[in-house]
Amino acid sequence: MAVKFGMIGGGVMGEALLSRLLKQGLYRPSDVVVSEPVAARRDYLQQEYGVSVTASNGDAASATDVLMLAIKPQIFDKVTAELQSKGLMERPLVLSILAGVALDKLSAGFEGYPVVRVMPNTPAIVGQGMTAIAPSDLVLPEQVELAKQIFAAVGEVVEVPEYLMDAVTGLSGSGPAFVALMIEALADGGVASGLPRPIAQQLALQTVKGTAELLQDSGLHPAQLKDRVTSPGGTTIAGVATLEANGFRSAVIEAVKAAKQRSEELGQ
Template structure:
């Protein structure tokens, strides 16, 4: 049986993508097949989304029009071994990979003449607020690029970048949700430290971050301008900003992004 979309890997990001594709009716459940080694997870996919499942990566590749690789980069070599020996014509014409630190050259060594698109989405895709950067190889057709854009527009915003920027993208938007979550947690802890009940502090912290991001985006403000608007002479905000500067807040964030970028490069070998 042929499927329009085949997905290798049935984890969190695959679920985020497929659930949004079904919700937006970009694909129907009978057009999707998921390859997943755990039988309990295959049962979950069938029961929750009505999609077909298999434990054979090879079978899935031979039966789909578009292949989405949604596995951890550490197991890419095992999946490649599963597919070893397949004829190039057995692969789908379009392969989309969301593997961190896995370059187009490495993907091409497995999928040959296929059009391949490397993508770095992030976890806000779970609520349709993801940020995805895509980098196609030279064999991706205009129609293939349109397919990829429709998939990732379903989970948030998309931008096309040259591949040499993808490790930096991974360090910023790929890893960034963890850094932002830590900042929200720290703001909440700060609220508790000054006497606020935890529930109150958590709600204040969360909505402050959410609202600030929306304000900067909607008004197209440089973050420094908004910071200056909030910071009055001799006031409370400048006292707090002074402490952040004293303890290297901005430097720490910059170094975190740089470290995540380096790790992405290491994963690629």
């Protein structure tokens, strides 16, 4: 069987990418093989998507087009040692979504391969992800475009130099948790003000979603939108003043910086 797209690891993020790639027709099920150690997971992926599944990482690494690494960073050395022992002949484009694993380590594990370090985030699961890519020197321009095309299947894509990947991790990688905390806090504020929990949750979710879409579609700077909503002596400016008094913006900034620093530490 001719394998174009191989994936090592069939977890949640890998499945999100796989499902979108198949749905958009970038690859056919017959083009894909997924290696996964858990038998029940292999059975599920085969039944759900019609792809070939295997317990052998070497089978997935025989892909001629793309090899996706969707494993835990802790087992990277074990997986690459296994592949190196098999003496694989193909040199597909390697796309790694392993958090904290730098290009130099990826390139050492896949010597001679074109390698792209990738940082997606969890909204990719619903096709609304934000992905940053950093290619190695061996990656050809058309392969960079292929990597962008693949991750565009689950959202937006930007290319950055690798030294910015820890900052990307701090912002868009960790950011969904920060946004989730804000949504939870908005809903809690609604409950504290007398709203039933389900209604408060619905209001908070749609307010955040709608605001993000408005900013994206209009091209407004967030400060411009904030100014449009804050009428003199009104309710919104009273709330904004309270947020400022409690260091809301500085807390978010420091959270991103702390997550970036931790990403740096994990990559050492």
